[in-house]
Amino acid sequence: MGPIRPRCRSGNSCAREAVLPNEMVEELSTAARQLASLRRVYKKVCPICGIEFEGIAKRVYDRHACQVKAYRRRMRERQASVRGSSGATR
């Protein structure tokens, strides 16, 4: 009645199909390389407090406090520019 499903138990022909085609293997390796580069530690200088620290590529600030400070500063600048351009209505 229903479609016949191939039986897939331990180590027969199904296992061969489970191996990824070359393209996908390559894709996986580039992903792994990207991951490795992300994990790599760089010497950086925090733009907020100027302290030198080591962190992964994504990391910008040495501590969470600096990240928050930068975020608040950015928000304040954005609000100021919005207020300036729109012309305060109140």
Ligand SMILES: [Zn+2]
């Ligand atoms: Zn800092």
